[in-house]
Every structure is written in C-alpha cells, then in structure tokens.
Amino acid sequence: MKISVNLLKQLGKIDKSNEEIVTGIKEHIGEVESYQDLSKDYSDIMVAEIKEKKDHPDADKLGVYQLDTGEKKLVQVLAGDKTLVVGDKVAYLKPGAKVPYTIYTEEKPFIIQSREMRGLLSDGMMGSEKELNLGNDHTIVMRLPDDAPVGKPFAEYYELDDFIIDVENKALTNRGDLFGILGLARELTVIFGKPFVTPAWYTDDTKNLREEQSCLGLNIINDAEALCPRYTAIAMDNIVVEESPLWLKSALIKFGYKPINNIVDITNYISQLSGQPLHAFDYDKVISNDPNKSETANITIRMARAGESILGLDSKVHELNDRIMVICDSTNPLAIAGIMGGSETEVDNNTQRIILESANFDKTSIRKTSMMLGLTTDAGTKFKHALDPNQCIPVLKEAVRMIKESTTGTISSDIVDLYPTISEPREITLSLSNVNTHLGIDLQKDTIVQILKNLEYPIVKQDDDLLTVLAPTWRKDVTIKEDIHEDIGRIYGYNNIDSILPLRNLIPAKDNQIFALKKKIRQIFADSGANETDTHSFTDIPTLEKANLDADKAYKLKNALAPELSLMRTSLIPSLLVKTQMNLQEGYDKFILFEMNIPHIQGYEDENKLPKEDWHLSSVITSIEKRSDSAYYIAKRYLEKILSTLNIQDIEYTLLSEFSEENLSEEIKNSMYMFDRNTSAIVTAGDIVLGIIGEIDNKVKGNFKLPKYTAGLDININALNSIDIKNNKYTEMPKYPESRVDLCVEVNNDIQYKALYDSIYKDINNDDINGKVTCLDIYKESEKADTKRITFSLAIRNFEKTLNDKDIKSITQKVIKRLESNFQAKII
The missing domain is CATH 3.50.40.10 (Phenylalanyl-trna Synthetase, Chain B, domain 3)
Structure with a gap:
C-alpha cells in the first residue's frame, strides 16, 4: 500500500523527517517494501508560459515556441504539438532534467538535452501527461491552469514534491484500520508522542443530508x-x-x-x-x-x-x-x-x-x-x-x-x-501490573493511560491497578486484554525493551519420528546410488490415466497454476514415471529414483474427517539392458535393506493377485493397478500393511515408453513408524564360517516363489544351523513356457562346528527332497 508522506503530515500534524517516518513504520507498524522521493523525479521541471509561436521554416510538423520560465531570457523549444497558443501554461523540462516516465530504467534514465532540429536549437522540452507520469495522453503537450505561477517548480505547484512509502500489506493482516492513510496517520502521530485529532467529517455519522430537488427513487x-x-x-x-x-x-x-x-x-x-x-x-x-x-x-x-x-x-x-x-x-x-x-x-x-x-x-x-x-x-x-x-x-x-x-x-x-445490528465498542479491563509483567517493562500508570488516550481508547473506569477501556469499533483486532498490552508495547517501542531471557525449565525437544525415519531412509537410498526427486504435488488427468489411476479420486484445484497442475496427485509413482521417461530420453540407461512425500486421495479421511496425509516412500527402478533377472528383486533388495536397517521383522510378501481387496486400504486399492498383478506383492509386517512392491504394469510401461525391466515400490512411512520395533538381543559373534550353496530348480509356472522360499528357509533353520536364502535369478525360456527356473543361494552356518562337505550335502539333500516331494521340482 502506497502512502503519501505529505498527506500523513497534514492529517497527523507530524513534524518528522521522511527518514524518521520510515523508521517509525518499520519499528512500530510493519515492513516497508520501498520508498521513493518524487521530488527527484520532477526536479528541473518548471511552470512556463508560451510568449511567441511560429512555424518551423523547414519542418511542417514542428512549431517553434518562445517560453517564459521566470528567467530574464526567453527559452526556445521545438515541439510537434502545433495546437499550442500564446498564453498557454506548460511544464518545461530544461536541459539536464530527467523525464519522469520513459521506457528507460532507473539506472539509465532519459535525460533532456539541448539539440538541433532541422537547423534550429530546441533548448529543452514541454511535457505531455504521459511523459510527466500524470496520464496516458502523449499526443499533445499538457496544459496547466491559467493561474499557474511562471517559474515555480512544477513538483511544488502540483504537490509532487512528496515522499511515497510502500508498506507491505501482509504486515497489516489484522489491522483493517491501517488500510487507510487516516488510520496510519493516527498510528504514527501516537508513535511520535502526540494525540491524534480525528477530522470532524470522519466522526459525523448523522444522516443530515437533505434532498435538493425532486427525489430519485x-x-x-x-x-x-x-x-x-x-x-x-x-x-x-x-x-x-x-x-x-x-x-x-x-x-x-x-x-x-x-x-x-x-x-x-x-x-x-x-x-x-x-x-x-x-x-x-x-x-x-x-x-x-x-x-x-x-x-x-x-x-x-x-x-x-x-x-x-x-x-x-x-x-x-x-x-x-x-x-x-x-x-x-x-x-x-x-x-x-x-x-x-x-x-x-x-x-x-x-x-x-x-x-x-x-x-x-x-x-x-x-x-x-x-x-x-x-x-x-x-x-x-x-x-x-x-x-x-x-x-x-x-x-x-x-x-x-x-x-x-x-x-x-x-x-x-x-x-x-x-444497519440492523449496530457495532458497539468492546469493554475490556486490564491490570496495569500485568501489562508491565507481560511486556517486561516498568511503565507508570500515567504513561499507560496517555498512550491509550492517544490511541483513542476511551477510559471508562480506573482505580489503583485496574483500567477499563473501550476498544474503538475500528479496532476489530482488539478482543482481549493481551491485544491492548501489545498496543502499549508497540507504541512504547519494542526496541526500548531490554532483552532478558526468561527463566524456565529446559526440556529437550523430541525428534519428530517421521522426519527421523525419512532421514534414515534417505541415507540408505543415497548410499545405494539412488537419486531423490522432489516433484510437484499437482498433476493432471492424462498423467493419472496413463498410470491406470482413477482421476475421480483426486482433489481438483479451484485456481490451478497451469492445466497440467490441476489435480492433487493420489500417488507419487506417476510423477516418478514421468521423470523416469525424461531421464531415459536424456540417455541415462539404468537408474533408481525415489521420493518421499504426501499423496492425497479424495474420500480417504482420518478420524477427524479431514483428508488423510500419510507420508509415502515411492521408488522406480529401470534399465534398458536385457537382463535375465526380474526387476522385482532389485526393488525387493532395496526394501529389505531398509527394513533390516530399521530392524523390522516378520515381513511377508503376498502375491497381489492372491490378496483380498477387502483387507486393503484405499491408498493400496488406488495404487495396485499400476503394478503387474502376477509379479507384484503386498508387503506386510504382522497385521500391518506397509505397501506394495513389484513390476510396473505392461500397459503403464507402454504409456510412459518405459523398458520391460521396470519395477517400483510404494510404502507408507506412517505405517512403518507405527510398528513396535524390538531391540536386538545380544548374541555372540559366530565362531564358525558359513558355507554357500547355489541351487537351481525347475518348477511349473503356477508354483509361487514364496512357497519355495519358505520351504528352503524352514529346512536350513533349526536349533543346530542358521541359514539365509537369496534369489539369484528367475528364468523362462519364453513367455509361453510352462516352467520356470529359479536359482537360490543358500548361506548355512552351524553354531557348534565348521560344516564339512558331508554336512552340507546332507542339508542340501533334505532341501531337495522336500522340494521334489511338495512341488515336483526338478533340480538342474
């Protein structure tokens, strides 16, 4: 909001310098965005009168004018406006004057110079409204009133010798009364220690205007x-x-x-x-x-x-x-x-x-x-x-x-x-001792009373410590006694209050568990070479539809920044797919992207019926190289790295096609159609559903022009945080080395990987031995093949001795026998 200092001084009878007024606003009212001394823009511009006029001998469109500028000699000026007549008063810009309005910048303003035009010297210029920044007409010279005194500075005559202060609106958020210069004048007058005298017209609320002729209905x-x-x-x-x-x-x-x-x-x-x-x-x-x-x-x-x-x-x-x-x-x-x-x-x-x-x-x-x-x-x-x-x-x-x-x-x-319900002043009682305690100062009663009177708070009642005042109706922000405390402190000057640290018990701040968890996840991904993104929370219908998502579940923005940012995204995966496509087009052949943010699903609400805002970890893994392994397992390794680092146990992976939708949350139901149902899994920890992991659906990969080797994961970080993580108990470091065995089995396509994994894991974990199972490869000769080959790596260790070849063979035969019996597996 722009303020005229001349008007401020006139209304508030303020006798301070421009710099003091700017400082007063900054220290007591709000931020000042900028200020401008207009008199500098209009320096070297004078009121002049045309004394002689004649045509230019060599230019039909130019007139030659002799101007009286208050000096002894007339000044010759050439102009294209031939409508000017002798006796017209004009604004004369003498050589060296800056034109107030030009296309030039403040650093390189347009400066008037004496110049020759078709053989005659023009010693300055007569300004148009536009050039004087007082209107839009630039076709003719601006005429001044007949009573304009010749030789008087133009800025002084038209009150342009002013200082303009631009106050930041946001600083006045709760002060509607300060959106008028009258309110600011009142405030500044009090800040400078004087009572404000409100103009008589502003307090006259009588309806005493009479009709002066026949009434208009x-x-x-x-x-x-x-x-x-x-x-x-x-x-x-x-x-x-x-x-x-x-x-x-x-x-x-x-x-x-x-x-x-x-x-x-x-x-x-x-x-x-x-x-x-x-x-x-x-x-x-x-x-x-x-x-x-x-x-x-x-x-x-x-x-x-x-x-x-x-x-x-x-x-x-x-x-x-x-x-x-x-x-x-x-x-x-x-x-x-x-x-x-x-x-x-x-x-x-x-x-x-x-x-x-x-x-x-x-x-x-x-x-x-x-x-x-x-x-x-x-x-x-x-x-x-x-x-x-x-x-x-x-x-x-x-x-x-x-x-x-x-x-x-x-x-x-x-x-x-x-005006059915009249707005009345609010009566508020405050304790003078509480004012001083609250502000950390020691003001006398007379000083506090004077500040309130200057601010036009009528005093209703006062005794030794209590003071009852009426908050003016223009002060909508004053509703409790603490608001008046603030007014007193602001007028007194916060810079006049000594800075003393309050004494209180120091209680250590608790970490935000979600932020701490995000920090750990970010570090794990970064250490593994993944790249974090921070994409817009907004998307559009085409992007959601390309990702097999229902756009009707997305919140629509009333005033979108752009058409492609018209919806709140329901999942982070589509944004990552877009970035994956862009990076592939830029020539990157394999990479991993991840992001942690909050998606929003329409109708998915918390206990307060507000949109649920859970943090999610989403990632996309891709490679254009032909690979024999599945992208699912790369994604799974990343997830297991996170889960093991966080010591989250009892993890289950259930094939997406086998999981009942009734047991899924709205966010999983929303995301599941982005994934291939036969190569993706629901991830659970006990009875807590963490999210979904798997290969991206073929249709989605086609829509985003992604390679076959593309997988993703979408994990609810809030769900991770809700798990009661048990601390590891102390165990001795193993004394004996582990032995590794690779095992390749061929089974029918309908045999699930998890069933094979569970069978092997059970056989290599008992009271005597401990083992780990890792999938190295899943291979099919063709898409139509009836069987698949899965290669497992077994890491086995005995707690009491070093395993020899005979021990390893015995354990392996036990594993093979169960696989052949239960799954008709063929050992390769």
Missing part, C-alpha cells in the same frame, strides 16, 4: 445481513463526468491508482484516505437494465444463484455460485459485493445520475470469493481485513461533498442505511 433490500452488516447508499443528480482536476489525478497516481474520471477518482481517493471502499453505479443504467422496468432504482444484496455470471469492470465474464455475495437489481447481478463492479452499470462520460454505495461486508466471505474467482482488487483487499461499519456514513458524506464541489451534482435522495 432508491429501494434497497438486504437479503444477506449475516455477510453484509451494513449497506448505505445515496442517489445524486446533475452529475457531469469529466477529467479530474490535476491535484486529484496527482494524488491518485501517488497512491498507485490510474485516474479515470472525476466520479470514480473521488471514490478511489476517499477509499485510500479512509480505508473504506466506495462504488458508484450509473443510476439510469441500473433502471434500464432491470427487467422490471421500474422508475425506481432497485438494489438487492443477496447470494448469487447457480448459473449466474457478470461482466466485470475488468472486461472478463465471472461465473458465480451460491457462495458468492452480489449486488443486484430486481433480478440480475450488478456487482460482485466488495470486490468489483459490473461493466453494465459503470460510470462513463454519459452518466448524469449516480447511486453512491458505502457498505460493510464480512471479511471471510470476501476472502473466499476472491480466492474462488482468482480476483484481487484494492476494495477486496481492504474488506477482507475487517473494516468498521460505523465509518460507512461519514465516508459516504465526505464523498458526496467532494462530488458536489467537483461537479454540478445535487443530492436527490435521503441516505438509505440498512
């Missing part, structure tokens, strides 16, 4: 009282819409507004001054666009209906719904309440009668509407920070006064004021 109905606590309006006639006077245009430009016309500019000026937005409707357009064709202007405040839309002042059509408040005639929307007017009733050069609106709207409703429509306006920004409904009438009356002064406008109706 104005009928207003408020069907949204909960969201529109107050709505006031007045009708005016004999309006002449024209260009605003230069002082007003100058003021608006300093505020960052674009001047439009005198009516709109007055509403914008008063809005910036008071913080209360105003809006002007064309009275005749309201009547003519109303399907009822009444002679009375009908205004209704209500919620929009499904299917309604409005063409806004931004020339865009905005689709409405029943959560958006609108200002309507008897049937159709005229404006989006508190945010933007409609183009069908905007004030233009033909407007003769207006309806001037000053209203108060619910901040939450305005904020939600702004987000739904993706529409940010100055009015909406002010309303969504909670404004004082009691300022509606004073601000409306001040705008009427300015319009009457600016045009021949007359008041043509009473003030219509719909």
Whole structure:
C-alpha cells in the first residue's frame, strides 16, 4: 500500500523527517517494501508560459515556441504539438532534467538535452501527461491552469514534491484500520508522542443530508445481513463526468491508482484516505437494465444463484455460485459485493445520475470469493481485513461533498442505511501490573493511560491497578486484554525493551519420528546410488490415466497454476514415471529414483474427517539392458535393506493377485493397478500393511515408453513408524564360517516363489544351523513356457562346528527332497 508522506503530515500534524517516518513504520507498524522521493523525479521541471509561436521554416510538423520560465531570457523549444497558443501554461523540462516516465530504467534514465532540429536549437522540452507520469495522453503537450505561477517548480505547484512509502500489506493482516492513510496517520502521530485529532467529517455519522430537488427513487433490500452488516447508499443528480482536476489525478497516481474520471477518482481517493471502499453505479443504467422496468432504482444484496455470471469492470465474464455475495437489481447481478463492479452499470462520460454505495461486508466471505474467482482488487483487499461499519456514513458524506464541489451534482435522495445490528465498542479491563509483567517493562500508570488516550481508547473506569477501556469499533483486532498490552508495547517501542531471557525449565525437544525415519531412509537410498526427486504435488488427468489411476479420486484445484497442475496427485509413482521417461530420453540407461512425500486421495479421511496425509516412500527402478533377472528383486533388495536397517521383522510378501481387496486400504486399492498383478506383492509386517512392491504394469510401461525391466515400490512411512520395533538381543559373534550353496530348480509356472522360499528357509533353520536364502535369478525360456527356473543361494552356518562337505550335502539333500516331494521340482 502506497502512502503519501505529505498527506500523513497534514492529517497527523507530524513534524518528522521522511527518514524518521520510515523508521517509525518499520519499528512500530510493519515492513516497508520501498520508498521513493518524487521530488527527484520532477526536479528541473518548471511552470512556463508560451510568449511567441511560429512555424518551423523547414519542418511542417514542428512549431517553434518562445517560453517564459521566470528567467530574464526567453527559452526556445521545438515541439510537434502545433495546437499550442500564446498564453498557454506548460511544464518545461530544461536541459539536464530527467523525464519522469520513459521506457528507460532507473539506472539509465532519459535525460533532456539541448539539440538541433532541422537547423534550429530546441533548448529543452514541454511535457505531455504521459511523459510527466500524470496520464496516458502523449499526443499533445499538457496544459496547466491559467493561474499557474511562471517559474515555480512544477513538483511544488502540483504537490509532487512528496515522499511515497510502500508498506507491505501482509504486515497489516489484522489491522483493517491501517488500510487507510487516516488510520496510519493516527498510528504514527501516537508513535511520535502526540494525540491524534480525528477530522470532524470522519466522526459525523448523522444522516443530515437533505434532498435538493425532486427525489430519485432508491429501494434497497438486504437479503444477506449475516455477510453484509451494513449497506448505505445515496442517489445524486446533475452529475457531469469529466477529467479530474490535476491535484486529484496527482494524488491518485501517488497512491498507485490510474485516474479515470472525476466520479470514480473521488471514490478511489476517499477509499485510500479512509480505508473504506466506495462504488458508484450509473443510476439510469441500473433502471434500464432491470427487467422490471421500474422508475425506481432497485438494489438487492443477496447470494448469487447457480448459473449466474457478470461482466466485470475488468472486461472478463465471472461465473458465480451460491457462495458468492452480489449486488443486484430486481433480478440480475450488478456487482460482485466488495470486490468489483459490473461493466453494465459503470460510470462513463454519459452518466448524469449516480447511486453512491458505502457498505460493510464480512471479511471471510470476501476472502473466499476472491480466492474462488482468482480476483484481487484494492476494495477486496481492504474488506477482507475487517473494516468498521460505523465509518460507512461519514465516508459516504465526505464523498458526496467532494462530488458536489467537483461537479454540478445535487443530492436527490435521503441516505438509505440498512444497519440492523449496530457495532458497539468492546469493554475490556486490564491490570496495569500485568501489562508491565507481560511486556517486561516498568511503565507508570500515567504513561499507560496517555498512550491509550492517544490511541483513542476511551477510559471508562480506573482505580489503583485496574483500567477499563473501550476498544474503538475500528479496532476489530482488539478482543482481549493481551491485544491492548501489545498496543502499549508497540507504541512504547519494542526496541526500548531490554532483552532478558526468561527463566524456565529446559526440556529437550523430541525428534519428530517421521522426519527421523525419512532421514534414515534417505541415507540408505543415497548410499545405494539412488537419486531423490522432489516433484510437484499437482498433476493432471492424462498423467493419472496413463498410470491406470482413477482421476475421480483426486482433489481438483479451484485456481490451478497451469492445466497440467490441476489435480492433487493420489500417488507419487506417476510423477516418478514421468521423470523416469525424461531421464531415459536424456540417455541415462539404468537408474533408481525415489521420493518421499504426501499423496492425497479424495474420500480417504482420518478420524477427524479431514483428508488423510500419510507420508509415502515411492521408488522406480529401470534399465534398458536385457537382463535375465526380474526387476522385482532389485526393488525387493532395496526394501529389505531398509527394513533390516530399521530392524523390522516378520515381513511377508503376498502375491497381489492372491490378496483380498477387502483387507486393503484405499491408498493400496488406488495404487495396485499400476503394478503387474502376477509379479507384484503386498508387503506386510504382522497385521500391518506397509505397501506394495513389484513390476510396473505392461500397459503403464507402454504409456510412459518405459523398458520391460521396470519395477517400483510404494510404502507408507506412517505405517512403518507405527510398528513396535524390538531391540536386538545380544548374541555372540559366530565362531564358525558359513558355507554357500547355489541351487537351481525347475518348477511349473503356477508354483509361487514364496512357497519355495519358505520351504528352503524352514529346512536350513533349526536349533543346530542358521541359514539365509537369496534369489539369484528367475528364468523362462519364453513367455509361453510352462516352467520356470529359479536359482537360490543358500548361506548355512552351524553354531557348534565348521560344516564339512558331508554336512552340507546332507542339508542340501533334505532341501531337495522336500522340494521334489511338495512341488515336483526338478533340480538342474
């Protein structure tokens, strides 16, 4: 929000330097984004009068003008505007002056120089509105009023010798009263130790405006009282819409507004001054666009209906719904309440009668509407920070006064004021000793009372320690005594409070178990050569469908950053598949990607009926090389490395095609169709389902142009964290070496790997021996082959002795015999 220091000083009677004011804002109010000394932009620009005019002898489009700049000699300037006449007052930019508005940067501004044009010297320039940064017209030289004093600095005459401060809006989040210069002037005046004197017009809330001619009908109905606590309006006639006077245009430009016309500019000026937005409707357009064709202007405040839309002042059509408040005639929307007017009733050069609106709207409703429509306006920004409904009438009356002064406008109706529940000041009692204890200072009672009086807190009652005050209605942020403590500390100055560390028991912070677990997993993957990704949490329908996922289960974003980021992703795997495809296209032949993040599934909720947000570990493994082994086992090795490092035991892998969907969570049901059902497994630890691991479905691999050797895993980190991990008991280091045996068996395709694994594991683990089983390879001669060959590596150790060949042969024969008996296995 841009602030004019000249106006601040005028309203608050502040006699501080620009630098002191900037410091005061930074230390007591909020962040200052930037500041600008406008007088530097308009230095070396003077008011001048044309004394002589003649045509250029060698250029038909150039005029030669002699200017009186207040110096002894006239100055010769050449210009392309031949409409200038003797006696016109203009803005003269002398050689060395910087042009306020150019396409050049601040580091390399456009500097006026004396130059020869077709044989004649032009000693400077006469500025247009655009070049002076006071409008958009650059075709002619800007004329100044006849009473402009020749030789006076242009900036001084038009109050452009100002200092503009841009305050960060976010710093004023809870202070709706500071979104007007009046509120900031009040605050700064108190900060600098003086009481603020509120302008008389701002405290005059009487409805004492009389009709000055025949009454214009104005009928207003408020069907949204909960969201529109107050709505006031007045009708005016004999309006002449024209260009605003230069002082007003100058003021608006300093505020960052674009001047439009005198009516709109007055509403914008008063809005910036008071913080209360105003809006002007064309009275005749309201009547003519109303399907009822009444002679009375009908205004209704209500919620929009499904299917309604409005063409806004931004020339865009905005689709409405029943959560958006609108200002309507008897049937159709005229404006989006508190945010933007409609183009069908905007004030233009033909407007003769207006309806001037000053209203108060619910901040939450305005904020939600702004987000739904993706529409940010100055009015909406002010309303969504909670404004004082009691300022509606004073601000409306001040705008009427300015319009009457600016045009021949007359008041043509009473003030219509719909204000069913009056906002009253809140009574709050505070303890003076608690104020000092809370702030860590030692202020005297008189000092605290004076600060509160300066801030316009009326004192209702006071005794030795207690003080009862009324919080002004414009201070919507003050609801409890601690808010007043903060006000006192802020005005006193936090930088004046000694920094003393509080004394308290030091309790060590507990690690976030999920973050600690993620850190371990990240290290395991990194040590194994995997690459971590951090992709968008958003995706789109085509990507989900390519991954065999149901897009209807994804949350849809109201205002997506881009079409390809319109949905919240339901799984991390599709994002990894996209990155896998990209890396393959870049020439990488084999790699592993992993990511830890939170997917969101519509309808998958926690006990509080909020979207469940479990952390997931997802990974994709791929290689374009022809390999005899299965990608599933590479993924399994990574997972087992994690599980063994975390000491998670009793892990079971159940073939996806054999697992009952009834026992699966929504997230597993959502993800399972990305995996091949015959080469993928559900991973469990006891009765806890951890996730899914396996080869990517062939259709999905085709959609993403991935090689055959591609697998993935999707593990719920929250489920991992929920496992009660038992600490390993102490065992002696083995005294005797282990022996290794490789065993290759041929079995029918319907025999599951897990059944073979369990059989072998049981035979090599008993009271005397301990063994481990690892799958080295699974081989099929062709896709249509009826059998497959699986090669196992057995690592066997005896606790009491070194195994000899006879012992190993005996154990191996036992394993083979059981495999042949139970599975009709053939030993290769």
